[in-house]
Amino acid sequence: MKRWTRLALFAAVAAAAACAPRERTIVVLSTNDMHAKIQHFPRLAAAVEACRDTVPDALLVDAGDRWTGNAYVDKTAVPGKPVIELMNRLRYDVATLGNHEFDHGQAFLGRMIDSMDFEVVCANVLSDTCTFPQLPAATIVERGGVKIGFVGAVTNYEGPGHPAGNAASFAGLEFPDPQAEAIRRAEELRGRVDVLVLVSHMGDDRDEELLGRTRLFDLVIGGHTHVLRDTVVNGTLLTQTGKDLRYVGVTEIRLRGGKVQSADFRLVPLDGYGPDAGFAAEVERYYASPELNRPVGAFAATMDKQGLANWMAAAVADEADAEVGFYHIGGVRLDSIAAGGVGVARVYDLEPFGTQVARMEMTPAEMRRMIVTKYNEPTREGHRIDLVSTTPYAILVDAEDRAFDVRFPELREDRRYKVAVSDYVYRNYHDLHCTEGEITGEKVADILIGELREDSPLEADNAPRQKVVRTEAKKF
Template sequence: MLFRKIYFVVFVLLLAIFSACQSDKNMTAATTRVVIISTNDIHAQIDHFPKFATFLKQIRAENPHVLLVDGGDRFSGNVYVDNAKEKGKPMFDLMGKLGYDVATLGNHEFDYGEAALNKRISASSFPVICANMQTKGTSLQQPDPYRIIEKAGIRFCFLGLIGTNAVTHIPATNPDNVKDITFRYYKTAAFENRKLKNQCDVFIGLTHIGFVGDSLLAIAMPELDVIIGGHSHTLIEGPLRINNVLVSQTGSNLKYAGVTYLDFKGKKLVNKTYKAVKLDTFAEDAEIKAMVREICNRPEFKEKIGTTSKGLKYKENVANMVTDAMSEAADCDFAFYNSGGVRYNSIPAGDITRETIYRIEPFNNYIVKHRLTLNEMKRLILNRFNGLKNQENRRIDLFVSKGRYTILKNEEGEGVDVVFVDKNGNKLKDPEQEFTVGLSNYVNSTYDFIGKGKGENTHIPIVEAMEKFVQTQGDVNNQERRTFINKK
């Protein structure tokens, strides 16, 4: 697996180097330039919109022909967007104000459920496209697979694609949110739309499949002129050509914007290049700043609910607070919460507000209870650990309450056993001993273990469990480490 990955990376780099050599040889006297401004994986970071607006105004003042596009994942990451009266609406309002032309779907667009997403798409001032999903029989309107936009007399075709899990065949969201939607492999849908090349002057993949997926698509589908991507949070700072397809992505959280320059003689594309622009040096646009201030005018989220006199310096410290809160709220022996669900990696010393709690867990997950044996808890942890096929990427994924555990690895880096110690320091030995275990509904639905998709729904939101826990504790200062990896 490692050899194959290295081979693929080398292959992509060679293609990129070869393509780069072709970049400017046709550029002599281009008569028309079209600029595409791109964003991806904004994750509701609306505080960055005022600076982005200033940058956008500058680009539009300097260039008469500008398109503005987004590569998905607009939701999940800001308390005021994720908990708005109409979930997600502030993001679409801001994007509409800035004049987006087209966007694709990301996996986090489904975090609020079908009905909420349908409201946002139906009311959107810009089209949201996706070629590899079928919504028949659901409350979600079927998005168009592509959109052709004319700018300066040149026809640009944007093809929308979303990535899916190779096993579950759905995007990375709670399965309950997409249970009636059918998704297809992105390449299958892309190949079916190759004919679009004949209907436009520029063929662009607007994708949410990650950098590796974009690289594979560029190799397999040279009909594309440009791929504007998302999902992997990869920051591509300068022009990268793979199989002569210009591939871009701007990291995440609207820290950068992508600028793709396309030069034409008549309607023929003769040069293409790209750069990422860091936005932190731009002044804030007053009008957009006022919009953001109004969106954030929610006094209830500023309310202090506790303190941390020492601060929670690391992600595991924050996660410990989450799992401890779950255990207390649902009366569990142990609770587990996934690393990707912790969206606030540290909390500085000082007040803990309600906003802090919602920033940690923006997904509105709730607690599901199970009765699991020691062996079954071990399998839950090991299945997830070993599911990361590349051993360099293997890491602790599940944080724990009321105890600690150590994953034991063999020489190949595979997890082979888990040593559990309870809160009193006693090693757990009986493989058939049963425990009450709390999980988030996301882990319950997506992780591979004997109780997958089952368990008792407590109907206790994790944010409410955290709020009560912090209020009860008063001062939260759990600095201990509870998860470890060692060689056997």
């Protein structure tokens, strides 16, 4: 399998070597949204080194969200450090920021950037604080006489006005329109480089919008939306490699007379490579944590993502002594946990953010307004059931998939209810109106660990309590 993958990956490179001397081929390897999945680094290292055996000056680029998603990275003495050490060892060249780079605050991120041996570029983050360095918008890397420009951009759509996350992490920073800033920097750089690459953490939908406005870029290395993309949009190649280091992207850019003639992309599955022994030993060292490896309880049956969300909604409600619990599906970071023993690390993989419980009082009308507003958001979090709840409800939508009502069969409209949510929802969700609101300081992961210790084995409740109903009748 490894031999097949190596041949598939580099056959075109070998052919390019036979081209006329005036023709050049640049190879760019890309990753995005690795989310701390360092267990896949040994296979990534094997793939990258196989490429470098054939193309020694291949570039290695990452499009953001390097940590948050693996307890063996997120719960170390310096969160994220294992990822950066592995990336430095693998000799990454360029990266941009993702929203999760800010999960531990901007001062922490500033220190982490200082430890990165690769260039971090972002055109649309402006710093007015000493805790966070002003990053370059772009950089130029030369390979074999070919100048390759890289412009970085990060989403500001979910904040609003900043990446998704707690607003306190972005104090003193500005995040202007990423598309406008990327285009502006491209206009400045285009005449100075042979190849121009956008390293984007906006999401493939926003990348498509940008490419509809400009043809300045030769390649977009994308991230944020966790999809596999290999698409030409308005003459420019748009790529993305999904998430969790399952694939590495390989882009070959052919030039003739200093002009780009073509760009071709391939997704290469990393499971086709045997792990690099040196990187495997390093990862094993990171995983040797007695505290994280300690079992705390068990599940009687497998919990799928719906079941995990139900569990988390019920857990925050119980902790806050609330009548209704909501948990946002984006905060449920695992797709399932299998029946059997559950260790501390698995709980932190499920909830890696240090999320706290918030409690308040709300009427059904206020809950309805919050749910409808979230459903109708134009971001990727819209038009889905985002808030899983302990109380059943139905979202009514019209033919254009616009929500206009929410029905609560078990709630009375004339009552105020004690409600529990995550502090992320409490701080960031639009149209959340309540009384007696406060953040309790209790961490969701600690609550889940406590329930596992006290009540194992936990039964799985994978049944959905929320649904979307399409109807033409608009009535509040």
